[in-house]
Amino acid sequence: MKPKSLVNISDYGKEDIQRILKSATVFKANPNRDLLQGRVVATLFFEPSTRTRLSFETAVNRLRGRIVGFSDAATSSSTKGESLKDTIKMVSNYADLIVMRHHLEGSARYASEVSPVPIINAGDGSNQHPTQTLLDMFTIYETQGTLENLTITIVGDLKYGRAVHSLIQGLSYFSPTFNFVAPEELRIPEKYKLFCDKNSIQYKEYTDFSPESINCADILYMTRVQKERFTDLMEYEKVKNVYILHNEMLNDSKNNLKVLHPLPRVKEINQDVDDNPKAYYFQQAKNGMFTRQAVICDLLGLPI
Amino acid sequence: MNYETILSTKKIITRKKSPRGFKGSSRLMGKELQVAALENGTAIDHIPTKELFKVVTLLQLQRLENRITIGNNLKSRKMGAKGIIKVADKFFREDEINRIALVAPNVNLNIIRDYEVAEKKKITLPDEIIEIVKCNNPKCITNNEPMKTRFEVIDKEKVVLQCHYCELKIKKEEIVLK
Numbered sequence: 305m306k307p308k309s310l311v312n313i314s315d316y317g318k319e320d321i322q323r324i325l326k327s328a329t330v331f332k333a334n335p336n337r338d339l340l341q342g343r344v345v346a347t348l349f350f351e352p353s354t355r356t357r358l359s360f361e362t363a364v365n366r367l368r369g370r371i372v373g374f375s376d377a378a379t380s381s382s383t384k385g386e387s388l389k390d391t392i393k394m395v396s397n398y399a400d401l402i403v404m405r406h407h408l409e410g411s412a413r414y415a416s417e418v419s420p421v422p423i424i425n426a427g428d429g430s431n432q433h434p435t436q437t438l439l440d441m442f443t444i445y446e447t448q449g450t451l452e453n454l455t456i457t458i459v460g461d462l463k464y465g466r467a468v469h470s471l472i473q474g475l476s477y478f479s480p481t482f483n484f485v486a487p488e489e490l491r492i493p494e495k496y497k498l499f500c501d502k503n504s505i506q507y508k509e510y511t512d513f514s515p516e517s518i519n520c521a522d523i524l525y526m527t528r529v530q531k532e533r534f535t536d537l538m539e540y541e542k543v544k545n546v547y548i549l550h551n552e553m554l555n556d557s558k559n560n561l562k563v564l565h566p567l568p569r570v571k572e573i574n575q576d577v578d579d580n581p582k583a584y585y586f587q588q589a590k591n592g593m594f595t596r597q598a599v600i601c602d603l604l605g606l607p608i
Numbered sequence: 609m610n611y612e613t614i615l616s617t618k619k620i621i622t623r624k625k626s627p628r629g630f631k632g633s634s635r636l637m638g639k640e641l642q643v644a645a646l647e648n649g650t651a652i653d654h655i656p657t658k659e660l661f662k663v664v665t666l667l668q669l670q671r672l673e674n675r676i677t678i679g680n681n682l683k684s685r686k687m688g689a690k691g692i693i694k695v696a697d698k699f700f701r702e703d704e705i706n707r708i709a710l711v712a713p714n715v716n717l718n719i720i721r722d723y724e725v726a727e728k729k730k731i732t733l734p735d736e737i738i739e740i741v742k743c744n745n746p747k748c749i750t751n752n753e754p755m756k757t758r759f760e761v762i763d764k765e766k767v768v769l770q771c772h773y774c775e776l777k778i779k780k781e782e783i784v785l786k
Binding site (some may be wrong): 312388389406407408409410411413414428429430431432495522 | 745747748749750752753754755771772773774775776777
């Protein structure tokens with residue numbers, strides 16, 4: 305039988321997500337275990353991503369697994385013209401599980417079809433990055449005690465933001481309310497609004513980063529507004545300082561509010577927010593490790 | 609290859625036997641016949657003129673050695689102008705013929721036996737399209753690896769496909785054949 309892989313957040317249903325989050329809680333309480341002793345995990349990073357790679361590799365190391373792989377396509381055989389299929393076939397001879405990041409969209413789905421061992425998609429171009437979604441959801445669950453009926457305000461690049469799109473999909477099982485705050489050019493695409501409508505999810509759209517959208521939120525999810533996304537640079541100049549969070553903007557926010565960000569952050573969260581207890585983006589990044597431990601063990605069928 | 613393309617409606621072709629059942633492509637226009645009658649095989653009628661050669665590609669007719677008649681810009685009371693394809697002694701499998709629903713979902717498909725319409729068929733778009741459509745995303749893995757493309761048909765009525773790999777949605781007018 306084909307092994308189950310994690311390619312797209314939609315591969316996981318509500319129960320799968322709940323199971324992963326429960327395991328991540330166990331790993332957070334005790335991340336140093338022997339569960340992967342005698343196992344080899346391959347981390348194939350055809351495109352460099354230090355943060356994600358270190359998170360996966362630390363997750364494996366803390367479970368006493370061994371790691372093989374590469375951190376850059378320049379050091380892989382793909383520079384010699386080897387097909388992805390052949391690389392995956394070869395590596396799956398050696399490893400029990402493959403973590404892969406690739407610049408081409410759909411590469412992880414294809415890898416999962418040709419691989420006899422599970423594949424974890426650590427990002428395929430601008431398509432999917434499902435462990436980011438799971439770590440976001442774990443952080444929301446951890447800080448709010450539930451995933452049900454929360455109000456999530458998402459700010460920044462809602463048009464191209466892969467993390468945002470997957471988060472909407474992942475949270476769709478849990479009756480969320482969304483506030484989408486974005487400049488006109490980077491508004492949430494129509495297909496995600498249709499997705500919300502189809503799943504009876506309430507949402508509001510804002511072009512200004514108003515106190516209203518902050519003060520009603522349980523989670524404030526910030527993302528980068530990148531200059532290169534704008535066709536009209538005048539428009540970028542107009543909005544570049546609009547979607548920046550300053551500490552005083554959190555004064556009237558709810559007590560349970562937490563500020564999240566998939567990182568790296570540039571200017572969109574001012575440094576003065578960092579010391580506010582509502583700032584949770586660094587803990588969120590740390591949660592990535594526990595969530596990835598949960599996903600790896602789940603795909604290998606290891607009881608925790 | 610026996611390959612006959614008739615682009616003029618003025619050509620008169622004598623039939624071996626008078627067609628009774630299949631009128632679509634062999635209708636007598638006064639004394640003119642638009643396209644030769646078929647003894648046995650498949651006649652695909654009412655093809656939109658702009659889609660005719662795409663249908664030829666989708667059915668991979670260039671690979672067949674059967675006698676093939678292709679007519680285009682023929683007069684049609686229903687459509688104004690239409691295309692017709694007749695393939696002698698060929699009865700397509702359902703998955704072969706259903707491919708053409710991508711570009712011409714409303715064609716008339718007639719199975720001819722002994723000059724008679726033995727069966728009229730409707731074509732339906734399959735749930736999945738493998739290999740024949742190209743993904744429009746240059747960063748899709750299917751455009752960078754020696755592999756088959758695969759699309760799920762997510763809206764059969766409007767003809768919307770979604771790449772199984774990069775998840776790009778492609779509308780009917782954006783479809784590019786491989």
